[in-house]
Amino acid sequence: xxxxxxxxxxxxxxxxxxxxxxxxxxxxxxxxxxxxxxxxxxxxxxxxxxxxxxxxxxxxxxxxxxxxxxxxxxxxxxxxxxxxxxxxxxxxxxxxxxxxxxxxxxxxxxxxxxxxxxxxxxxxxxxxxxxxxxxxxxxxxxxxxxxxxxxxxxxxxxxxxxxxxxxxxxxxxxxxxxxxxxxxxxxxxxxxxxxxxxxxxxxxxxxxxxxxxxxxxxxxxxxxxxxxxxxxxxxxxxxxxxxxxxxxxxxxxxxxxxxxxxxxxxxxxxxxxxxxxxxxxxxxxxxxxxxxxxxxxxxxxxxxxxxxxxxxxxxxxxxxxxxxxxxxxxxxxxxxxxxxxxxxxxxxxxxxxxxxxxxxxxxxxxxxxxx
Amino acid sequence: xxxxxxxxxxxxxxxxxxxxxxxxxxxxxxxxxxxxxxxxxxxxxxxxxxxxxxxxxxxxxxxxxxxxxxxxxxxxxxxxxxxxxxxxxxxxxxxxxxxxxxxxxxxxxxxxxxxxxxxxxxxxxxxxxxxxxxxxxxxxxxxxxxxxxxxxxxxxxxxxxxxxxxxxxxxxxxxxxxxxxxxxxxxxxxxxxxxxxxxxxxxxxxxxxxxxxxxxxxxxxxxxxxxxxxxxxxxxxxxxxxxxxxxxxxxxxxxxxxxxxxxxxxxxxxxxxxxxxxxxxxxxxxxxxxxxxxxxxxxxxxxxxxxxxxxxxxxxxxxxxxxxxxxxxxxxxxxxxxxxxxxxxxxxxxxxxxxxxxxxxxxxxxxxxxx
DNA sequence: CTGAAAGCGCTAACAC
DNA sequence: GTGTTAGCGCTTTCAG
Numbered sequence: 001x002x003x004x005x006x007x008x009x010x011x012x013x014x015x016x017x018x019x020x021x022x023x024x025x026x027x028x029x030x031x032x033x034x035x036x037x038x039x040x041x042x043x044x045x046x047x048x049x050x051x052x053x054x055x056x057x058x059x060x061x062x063x064x065x066x067x068x069x070x071x072x073x074x075x076x077x078x079x080x081x082x083x084x085x086x087x088x089x090x091x092x093x094x095x096x097x098x099x100x101x102x103x104x105x106x107x108x109x110x111x112x113x114x115x116x117x118x119x120x121x122x123x124x125x126x127x128x129x130x131x132x133x134x135x136x137x138x139x140x141x142x143x144x145x146x147x148x149x150x151x152x153x154x155x156x157x158x159x160x161x162x163x164x165x166x167x168x169x170x171x172x173x174x175x176x177x178x179x180x181x182x183x184x185x186x187x188x189x190x191x192x193x194x195x196x197x198x199x200x201x202x203x204x205x206x207x208x209x210x211x212x213x214x215x216x217x218x219x220x221x222x223x224x225x226x227x228x229x230x231x232x233x234x235x236x237x238x239x240x241x242x243x244x245x246x247x248x249x250x251x252x253x254x255x256x257x258x259x260x261x262x263x264x265x266x267x268x269x270x271x272x273x274x275x276x277x278x279x280x281x282x283x284x285x286x287x288x289x290x291x292x293x294x295x296x297x298x299x300x301x302x303x304x305x306x307x308x309x310x311x312x313x314x315x316x317x318x319x320x321x322x323x324x325x326x327x328x329x330x331x332x333x334x335x336x337x338x339x340x341x342x343x344x345x346x347x348x349x350x351x352x353x354x355x356x357x358x359x360x361x362x363x364x365x366x367x368x369x370x371x
Numbered sequence: 372x373x374x375x376x377x378x379x380x381x382x383x384x385x386x387x388x389x390x391x392x393x394x395x396x397x398x399x400x401x402x403x404x405x406x407x408x409x410x411x412x413x414x415x416x417x418x419x420x421x422x423x424x425x426x427x428x429x430x431x432x433x434x435x436x437x438x439x440x441x442x443x444x445x446x447x448x449x450x451x452x453x454x455x456x457x458x459x460x461x462x463x464x465x466x467x468x469x470x471x472x473x474x475x476x477x478x479x480x481x482x483x484x485x486x487x488x489x490x491x492x493x494x495x496x497x498x499x500x501x502x503x504x505x506x507x508x509x510x511x512x513x514x515x516x517x518x519x520x521x522x523x524x525x526x527x528x529x530x531x532x533x534x535x536x537x538x539x540x541x542x543x544x545x546x547x548x549x550x551x552x553x554x555x556x557x558x559x560x561x562x563x564x565x566x567x568x569x570x571x572x573x574x575x576x577x578x579x580x581x582x583x584x585x586x587x588x589x590x591x592x593x594x595x596x597x598x599x600x601x602x603x604x605x606x607x608x609x610x611x612x613x614x615x616x617x618x619x620x621x622x623x624x625x626x627x628x629x630x631x632x633x634x635x636x637x638x639x640x641x642x643x644x645x646x647x648x649x650x651x652x653x654x655x656x657x658x659x660x661x662x663x664x665x666x667x668x669x670x671x672x673x674x675x676x677x678x679x680x681x682x683x684x685x686x687x688x689x690x691x692x693x694x695x696x697x698x699x700x701x702x703x704x705x706x707x708x709x710x711x712x713x714x715x716x717x718x719x720x721x722x723x724x725x726x727x728x729x730x731x732x733x734x735x736x737x738x739x740x741x742x
Numbered sequence: 743c744t745g746a747a748a749g750c751g752c753t754a755a756c757a758c
Numbered sequence: 759g760t761g762t763t764a765g766c767g768c769t770t771t772c773a774g
Contacts, residue, residue: 020535022767033745038769048743063531068503069449070767072440073750088469091460098459101486110500113484115472129481132439160434164391279680309650309680393751404761409753419759441751444766 021062030058041066072134081329082112082130082138084123091304092274092321096141096171099325107333109136120150127157131166137332139169139325143219155180167332171324174218175348184348185328189219192317192353193226196299197271199315199355201234204363205269205297208242209260211281212253213273215245223273223301242267246277253280261288268296268364275300275307275316282310293362303356312359320351327351392433401429412437443505452700453483453501453509455494462675463645463692467512467542470696478704480507491521498528502537508703510540510696514590526551538703542695545589546719555719556699560590563688563724564597567670568642570686570726572605575734576640576668579613580631582652583623584644586616594644594672613638617648624651632659639667639735646671646678646687653681664733674727683730691722698722 023034030037032051039045040055047055058064072078083100085093097113104111112135114126123140130138138161144154155176158168162181170176170184200208210227213220224245231238244260246252253272260267261284272278278300285292292298292312300307303318327349394405401408403422410416411426418426429435443449454471456464468484475482483506485497494511501509509532515525526547529539533552541547541555571579581598584591595616602609615631617623624643632655643649649671656663663669663683671678674689698720 020767023769024767034768035746035770036744039744042769046743051743063527063534065499065502065531065535067444067505067767069440069443069505070750071769073438073444073752074767074769075750076769078440088459088472089462089465094460094465097484098486101459101484105485110483110485110497110504112481113468113472114476114481115469126481128436131436133481134438134440156434160436163434164436306677306680309677311682391751394753395751405752406754406762407760410760413753417759422759438751441766442753444768445751445753446766447753 020067021059021064022067023064025062026055026058026064029062030054077136078134079109080112080130080133080135081109081332082114082126082133082135083141083325084114084116084126084130084138085141086116086118088113088115090276091306092302093141095304095321096325096328099322099327100139100329101325102322103326103329107329109329120145120147124150124153124157127154127161127168131157131161131164134164135166137167137169137329139171139328139332140173141171141325141328142173143214143217144173145216146218146221151176158182169328169332170348171328172219183331185324185331185351186348187319187324187351188353189222190226190229192301192319192355193223193271194230195226195353195355196301196315196317197227197230198234199357200269200271200297200299200361201230201236203269203297203361206236206364207239207267208269208271209265209267210243210245210271211256211273212244212246212248212277214247217248220245220248220273227271241265245273248274248276250276250280253277254284255280257281257284258288261285261290269361270296270298272298272300275302275304275314278314278316279306279310282314293360295365297361297364299361307356307358310360315358315361316356317353318356319353324351391438392430392435393438394435396433397426397429397435400433401426448507449505450480451483451501451504451506452480452703453485453497453504453506454512454696455485455487455497455501455509456512457487457489459484459486461647462677463673464512466675466692467696467699470693470698471510471700472696473693474697474700478700480700491516491518495521495524495528498525498532498539502528502532502535505535506537508538508540508700510542510699510703511544512542512696512699513544514585514588515544516587517589517592522547529553540699540703541719542699543590554702556695556702556722557719558690558695558722559724560593561597561600563672563690563726564594564642565601566597566724566726567672567686567688568598568601569605570728571640571642571668571670571732572601572607574640574668574732577607577735578610578638579640579642580636580638581614581616581642582627582644583615583617583619583648585618588619591616591619591644598642612636616644619645619647621647621651624648625655626651628652628655629659632656632661640732641667641669643669643671646673646675646685649685649687650677650681653685664731666736668732668735670732678727678729681731686729686732687727688724689727690724695722 023037027034027037037055039047040052081104083097101111112130116122127138158180161168168182170182175184244256246256270281272281290296300314300316303316307314307316331349394408398405398408408426410418411423452475454468472482483501487493498509529551532539539553541553546555615627641652643652661667671685671687674687678685678687702720
């Protein structure tokens with residue numbers, strides 16, 4: 001009878017908020033030491049079957065649940081990875097998040113998920129919070145803003161994480177420079193865009209509208225670059241009026257497309273910066289009575305589910321989203337293990353992209369459209 | 372010079388994996404005690420401006436990041452909530468998850484997210500893991516399986532969580548009974564389904580196909596129940612051939628619909644158990660040359676984005692998904708605070724649903740369809 | 743195979 | 759205002 005507190009009943013929760021059972025309680029009830037209890041839990045050390053049985057029984061009857069904080073404090077990894085996206089609802093991020101979550105789970109880890117809603121400050125704050133929790137890795141997903149002080153802050157966080165043996169993973173965004181310890185998992189934005197525009201050109205298009213993609217975002221910048229390169233390579237002159245950057249949103253795609261149609265801007269194909277924008281554009285086209293692909297070709301980027309839901313089904317670029325998520329945690333977790341390796345802390349994995357040809361592209365009509 | 376270890380350089384991370392700075396280091400460098408450092412961090416106690424400045428400078432130069440585990444162990448809440456869904460990609464869960472994440476963030480907490488992929492065992496394991504991390508609340512989302520031992524296990528976990536002052540939140544799934552300490556946030560599955568079928572009947576439909584929804588899932592069960600009640604109320608006899616439960620998947624909707632069409636089963640409207648199933652059915656209908664809504668009416672459930680992407684746009688039932696997520700954490704977090712209240716640990720909040728009428732329903736054609 | 747005891751890093755009384 | 763100190767619950771040598 002040497003139990004410390006004796007507030008009310010045991011653990012059969014009546015009103016909640018009691019003191020939880022600890023290893024000490026379990027040890028006492030089982031008549032062993034706390035070391036033995038620990039050994040039973042972690043099954044990392046031989047324990048007599050009978051003893052084990054008694055301990056397990058004690059744990060059960062006390063409703064004992066190990067305290068991960070205490071365990072982490074005692075030197076065991078917290079078995080946590082963090083992922084920061086701008087928006088969970090967006091399939092682009094959701095698929096990557098799924099990859100991260102699955103890989104984490106497969107590695108017996110739990111996943112902290114945060115949404116920045118596009119706010120870089122929030123992003124920095126989340127990294128900090130995850131570091132406080134000693135996440136084994138922090139995965140940052142999606143295009144980043146091109147701001148110097150922001151990048152400097154990010155670099156600082158990356159170094160702090162690294163100094164603690166953790167890792168910042170840049171997933172689908174550019175490196176912070178060779179002197180900043182991060183790992184990266186990228187996909188070929190520029191190349192995919194190049195291929196897509198080239199596909200359009202091959203079909204005979206010359207006047208291609210590039211629609212959407214925030215100018216400040218690296219992802220958008222690279223896609224536009226690929227588009228331009230394709231144009232250039234084919235000797236097609238760039239027309240500023242045909243470059244209409246903007247939000248990565250359905251609303252933007254719809255609105256801007258409707259305006260352009262109304263203004264009578266001349267083009268025979270639309271390269272939407274992503275599938276969401278394409279969905280908006282498709283609606284505007286439909287409402288304006290412009291048929292896809294007969295009167296107008298339309299392509300997107302990402303190959304998220306809407307691409308197949310649209311009619312006609314959208315030609316787009318497929319990105320190995322879930323695989324990127326998986327690799328992000330894999331790379332981060334295996335990268336730091338090997339001590340004898342050199343210190344290529346800034347290794348970047350690049351995954352391929354490829355066009356998925358569906359039904360939204362056709363050769364341009366002869367002569368003027370709507371003619 | 373009384374620093375303990377002196378392994379290589381300071382914290383300017385060169386190769387990663389060094390010992391991290393602790394309060395002791397900060398205190399030493401700033402020439403104060405650890406208590407003061409703590410006070411500076413938590414800003415919950417007066418500290419001289421000059422002192423504060425010195426401490427903050429020390430933290431900065433050491434790249435100090437507080438250890439959340441130690442803090443949690445010392446008695447402060449871990450500021451974490453957990454959410455368990457079957458699949459992050461599914462918009463239904465994604466929207467709820469977004470609500471949970473936002474409410475958590477607003478309350479200065481981080482969010483652990485896990486996906487069960489429909490496996491109840493995994494679900495139980497995740498609850499345990501979150502409990503180990505001392506999550507302030509664990510939100511369980513979506514329909515649950517009707518299995519006795521599973522429910523018993525769930526109840527045990529709920530009690531353990533409750534005993535520790537935490538809370539299990541049942542979001543969109545039935546209570547485990549009044550003796551199990553959980554809180555619930557529900558929406559009216561039965562009522563929404565009732566309204567939907569009633570809407571169809573009002574339009575003149577009599578032979579309504581009910582498609583999809585795993586028979587074992589509470590959500591599906593309730594929707595079917597609402598459908599049946601509407602039929603009954605209007606004195607329409609139930610035809611077993613018109614009840615085709617199945618997965619909550621697009622593939623099921625497509626396949627089953629195609630089969631039924633091929634078999635020539637007679638009906639004038641389809642009540643898909645959710646929008647995803649409706650999307651699959653829509654495709655089958657389209658491929659079979661059956662026009663919606665002229666030849667066939669179609670309705671779904673959930674009002675996720677696809678509903679507006681389909682052509683014609685889908686009439687469906689709107690559920691306040693994000694709000695449910697928010698309420699889930701709010702209810703869990705405020706519930707246990709008040710000590711003087713009675714112990715209505717099993718309080719359930721019920722949110723309303725309502726039909727969103729769009730373009731996929733019309734009166735049935737006179738006489739036989741396709742006639 | 744099992745026990746005793748020293749921390750892990752932080753917070754919160756309690757003194758000064 | 760600031761310092762001292764006693765834990766929080768667990769793991770892990772080091773001894774039996």
